[in-house]
Every structure is written in structure tokens, then in C-alpha cells.
Amino acid sequence: MPRLSDKSLLAIAAVVDVAVHARGTPVAAKALAARHNLPPRRLEPVLQALVHAGVLKGVRGPRGGYELARERRRVTVAEIVRVVEGADEEADIILPPLVAEVVRPAVAAAEETFDRALDTVTLEDLCRAADTRGHGLEHDRIDFTI
Numbered sequence: 660m661p662r663l664s665d666k667s668l669l670a671i672a673a674v675v676d677v678a679v680h681a682r683g684t685p686v687a688a689k690a691l692a693a694r695h696n697l698p699p700r701r702l703e704p705v706l707q708a709l710v711h712a713g714v715l716k717g718v719r720g721p722r723g724g725y726e727l728a729r730e731r732r733r734v735t736v737a738e739i740v741r742v743v744e745g746a747d748e749e750a751d752i753i754l755p756p757l758v759a760e761v762v763r764p765a766v767a768a769a770e771e772t773f774d775r776a777l778d779t780v781t782l783e784d785l786c787r788a789a790d791t792r793g794h795g796l797e798h799d800r801i802d803f804t805i
Contacts, residue, residue, distance in 0.1 A: 663740060669697075670705045670743040671736055675785045677715060677725050679794055685724030705743055712742040731786055737777035 663671075676694060677686045688706060692699040706725055709715040716728040727734070 667740045678786050681726040685718040685726045687724040731783040734782040735778050736780040
């Protein structure tokens with residue numbers, strides 16, 4: 660069964676948190692980390708990778724933080740996962756022929772199916788689920804997107 664890494668799950672949660680809480684005001688990394696009981700230094704590399712990929716936008720200054728770079732419906736879970744999983748390049752490992760010729764192609768096909776499924780889940784879907792479960796403040800749930 661394909662499994663998302665903890666880093667991917669954290670990135671998805673961080674983007675959902677920003678989408679739910681950044682309504683007109685950027686979400687500070689410190690506040691985001693506090694809501695998830697994490698040290699800010701654990702989130703910063705993930706947030707920066709998402710900024711570089713154009714998923715989030717970094718706002719500098721005393722009232723700075725992070726906000727979405729695009730509409731929620733235009734960001735997919737698969738995109739978030741690709742950003743954070745691509746941030747750490749694996750060292751080139753010489754694989755035995757069985758892995759290279761048999762195992763890797765089979766797993767790649769399964770991963771491709773999983774990726775296609777993740778491409779259908781948008782940030783908007785996750786934000787709606789978060790709203791129905793009471794995450795965020797009441798005024799944060801109002802969406803004036805035109």
C-alpha cells in the first residue's frame with residue numbers, strides 16, 4: 660500500500676492550515692507550528708519549499724507569514740507531495756537487477772495510480788472537510804472568493 664511520508668503529511672496539513680487561517684492576514688510560521696505542537700524549525704524548510712514551488716507565498720515583515728499563492732481549488736495534494744518529496748534528492752544507489760527490472764517497474768505503476776488519485780484531491784476539498792470538523796475560527800470559514 661503506498662504510504663505518504665510524515666514530511667508529506669506535515670506539508671499537506673500546513674497548507675490546509677494556511678488556507679483555513681490566512682483570510683486577509685498571513686499565517687505566521689510560529690502560530691502554525693504552535694497549532695500543530697511542532698518546533699518552527701521543523702516547518703520552515705517545508706514552508707520554504709512550498710514557497711519556491713509557488714504553492715505558498717511568503718510575506719515579509721512584522722505581520723508577515725504565509726498565504727496561498729493560488730486559489731484553493733487550483734492546488735492538489737499530489738502537487739504538495741511532489742514538492743516536499745522532491746526537496747530531498749536521494750543519493751544514487753546501485754540497485755540489483757531484480758529491483759531495477761522487476762520491483763521498481765511494478766511499484767512505479769502502483770505509485771502512478773496513487774499519484775493520479777491524489778491529483779483529484781484539491782486543497783478546496785480538504786478545507787471543506789476541515790471546516791465541517793470545526794478547524795479554524797468561525798470568521799475564518801467565510802470565503803469571499805469570486
